[in-house]
Amino acid sequence: MGVFEMIVGVVLIGTAASIINRWIAAKHGYEYEDETDTMKKIAPVEDPATEKRIQALEKRVRVLERIATDEGARLASEIEALQDAREDDLSDALSTPRFKTRETS
Structure with missing residues (x-):
């Protein structure tokens, strides 16, 4: 495996982890703020x-x-x-x- 494939693999793993992390947070009532990239609890309607x-x-x-x-x-x-x-x-x-x-x- 070359360096190029390794870099692509690391980027794909990081992206997938970020997507899964945000999905789990949204499922439990949290949302990310785009500016600070922090989570906060959503108040119920x-x-x-x-x-x-x-x-x-x-x-x-x-x-x-x-x-x-x-x-x-x-x-x-x-x-x-x-x-x-x-x-x-x-x-x-x-x-x-x-x-x-x-x-x-």
């Missing part, structure tokens, strides 16, 4: 309709979270109540004899 939609979605998510957590708490309390009722039934059944004794006759 403020759109009132989008902001209202985001707020509505956040409100729906809060409602769904409340439903999910309340349902779980309610279910847990019902299970606890059933367990307590079962324990009460078992203790009543064990404390009351089913046969007649002389005292109960």
Whole structure:
């Protein structure tokens, strides 16, 4: 490989690296300033309709979270109540004899 091919290869690699670097930066919300060749973060576009939609979605998510957590708490309390009722039934059944004794006759 001659000197000419090596120079062309180095230039092509540098150009490809620069293009890939700018593509990755643009993908993540950065842009280059041409004068200083520096990157800066692009501010998101403020759109009132989008902001209202985001707020509505956040409100729906809060409602769904409340439903999910309340349902779980309610279910847990019902299970606890059933367990307590079962324990009460078992203790009543064990404390009351089913046969007649002389005292109960």
